[in-house]
Amino acid sequence: MERHLTGRHALVTGAGRGIGAAIARRLAAEGARLTLLGRTRAPLDALAEEIGASVLQADVTDDAAFARVFAAAGPVDVLVNNAGAAATAPFVRTDRALWDSMLAVNLTSVFTGCKLALPGMVERGWGRIVTVASTAGLRGYAYCAAYAAAKHGVIGLTRTLALETARAGVTVNAVCPGFADTGMTAESLDRIQAKTGRTRDEAVAELTKSNPQGRLVRPEEVADAVAWLCGPAAASITGQAIAVAGGEVM
Structure with a gap:
């Protein structure tokens, strides 16, 4: 198999689990040299040992820390903005703290990462930035105003x-997954069960009812889309928000 990213340095934020870890594995398979960035060291170290990557620990909402570790990583050819979080509440119970926290991790950190990466990419005449957004950036969902607003902002950026x-x-x-089979979704399922008394299967059915395929998206499917966007076949693809969601958004 041709390894299209041999010689390229890729940095993935939120790389310790779920979609971020799947993306890191996929880009490594394409020959990229990987730097894994996240807040929690242990899963990053485990993945780094598996794929032969470097690890940097920082909270992407801390601008100074993000800039410091980014500089330590060296020139970045591929930036994958994957770090994110989802908190839900009816809008009338969405306070300023929830609003600010969702924008900080899901939108402002993307702004910061792009500010750090773009000058070098432009200077070298080559670069790929892919942000993991969400179908919430393409349509509305009830009870996640702050998250949806942040993801819409990511697509505008x-x-x-x-x-x-x-x-x-x-x-x-940007790639826009629907509900995916990740730890974040598992936490959502836990909340549904706790609040409604539904079984696990019933909670999964509730989350997947808007997906015409009737299933959770696999992290590897998102990773494949990211790898394609970083490769030579997608050289003319830019400014797109690609839904990976089983036909939920068309």
Whole structure:
């Protein structure tokens, strides 16, 4: 198999589990040299040993810490903004603290990562930025106003940066998973069960009812989309928000 990212340095935020870990494995299989960034060291170290990657520990909502570890990583050719969090509440019970925390991790950290990565990419004439957004950035969902607003913001930022870098050899895209088979979704299922008394299967059915395929998205499916966007076959794909959601968004 041709390894399209041999010689490229990829940095993945939120790389310790779920979609981030799947993306790191997939990019490593494409030959990229990986730097894994996250808040919790143990899962990062375990994955790094598996795929032969470097590890940096930082909270992406801490601008100074993010900038410090980014500089330590060296020039980045591929940036995958995957770090994120989801908290739910009816809008009338969404306070400023919840709003600020969702925008900080899901939107402002993407702004910071792009600010750190783009100058070097433009200078070198090649770069790939892919942000893991959500179908919540393409449509509305009840009870997640802050999260949906942040993900809509990510897609607006993606489209703007794509236009600004279109002649610089850089592409900027987003992938938008539906509900995926990850730890974050497992936490959502736990909340549904606790609040409603439903069984696990009933809770899964509730989350997947908007997916025409009737299932959770596999992290590896998202990783495949990211790898394609980083490869030569997608050189003319920029400014896109690609749903990986079984036909939920068309």
